[in-house]
Amino acid sequence: MKKKRCIVCHRKADVYIVYANAAFCREHFIEFYERKILRTLKEAKFEGRRVLVAVSGGKDSVALLYALTSLAEALNIQIAALHIDLRIGNYSEESVAIVEKIAHELKIPIRIVDVRDFLGVGLPEATRVTKRPACAVCGIVKRWIMNKIAYENGFDYIATGHNIDDISAFWLKALLTQREEDIIRDFSIVTPPNPDYRIVGRIRPQIFLREQENMLYCLFKHAPFIQEICPLSRGATLHRYKEIWGDILEVNPVSQINFVKSLLRLRERIEKPKINMTTCKICGFATTAKDSICAFCRLRLRIQSWKNSLS
């Protein structure tokens, strides 16, 4: 970057944010980043008190934990961290070590749980047994465990590190595969809790931030994060849609934010389809399945019967 200056203090800039056409020094990038999270939550009328931050150890969730720690007073929230050890070999071991270090440094209470205590096996075995894409299995497992831990420990919200690259790729894929229901259902900035069905609320404070910005924030805050991408996610089709965004952003750097905002607004104008929520007859948490067995319990049953077949 040549000769760009921070738009706040006019010192030499360290980063240039293309879509905002703005350069920042480290200090004012951190301020810009945190203010964006604060504004996103305020505009979405977030009113939680006890927030459990789901931290994988990757740049997105690490940045989220640091930013929410900085903003805890401004948001009037208490936070704690949750890490789910998915038992994906070295990748998981490194993640656990990083997350423990971060929690210690930030003086944030952390709970680390082992996926095997809930599912009976680690993620690689679960994927192999079900023969489904790893990311789909992982989503089911993480959502259930996060909700259970948060619910049983009195948290009203879970915060997750979904960034705009994830969401725009997911929604583009939805439009390009005729799964428009995925746009209507998923990725609200704030989903309030539903205690009748033991559902903890969800916030996605980084919905307007790019992967790169999360990484820069980690670097500038000297926050450690796991650099490897999950070895089970290789070949996930979502990566291809992220590549398409690379092409689109060359044409217009603001297009990704425009896309997400356009779809959020279109979605607001669509009446939500009525969902028949019920409780899972096995675990007691929410499900929409007609036979009242939630996706997680179904997975668990399948793994159990596979185990039985071995013995």
Next chain:
Amino acid sequence: MKKKRCIVCHRKADVYIVYANAAFCREHFIEFYERKILRTLKEAKFEGRRVLVAVSGGKDSVALLYALTSLAEALNIQIAALHIDLRIGNYSEESVAIVEKIAHELKIPIRIVDVRDFLGVGLPEATRVTKRPACAVCGIVKRWIMNKIAYENGFDYIATGHNIDDISAFWLKALLTQREEDIIRDFSIVTPPNPDYRIVGRIRPQIFLREQENMLYCLFKHAPFIQEICPLSRGATLHRYKEIWGDILEVNPVSQINFVKSLLRLRERIEKPKINMTTCKICGFATTAKDSICAFCRLRLRIQSWKNSLS
């Protein structure tokens, strides 16, 4: 193409349609193409009788005129053609010659009108005077003239040659520039007439056909068409969004149809914003402008005052 065979007659194939994963000989491609138009109109519950086909002389509208001529009996419609001579130098002269030849060959009544008789000037002058993008000015002018001629001659529908490459680029641009209203408003397959406001209905029978398919249909039907693209459209931003589609289609050849169908369905679930339709106090045709002067008359007034300033 090596060794592909027509999926209907198993003779050597002349074309391979990637998104349909289907190869055809000439004869059966023509059948496939026309059946697609027929099905598109039937599924959209089109029930017109007298259809004015707007023919520019380009591959899309020429294919449309040929296909609707073939399908006139099946659709129980009477058709005629309209060509608007936009007075864009050689380009328009060639277009007029081609359109006359086609109408003669198809034995279809044709009306050729001169834009100057309505606007006072040709398109190049209109664009220069208004300093607006040529395609925007041209759209206003063509829509008004088509509707006027169709209305005054008792047609209930106008057919236009919008193809899926146009529509998907237009809608992608709408999502990427936060103009989601453009998705809600435009490009229905069938828009019924509204005689209270002198609005003739519109059909867009090629909404699920690609530019390439229209061109192949013209070639196989030995239909002449103008190969040049309009010289005034150079640099139109829509071309950039068409290039993005080139990248996306390499990832998934069905994605364009999926995208258009997804948005059509999302749109159906959105309540149309109430528009305050009124009639233009100058021309008497429909407008939504608050001062009751339609976009075409506003353009005409501006050109008139420019002309007056010269004399």
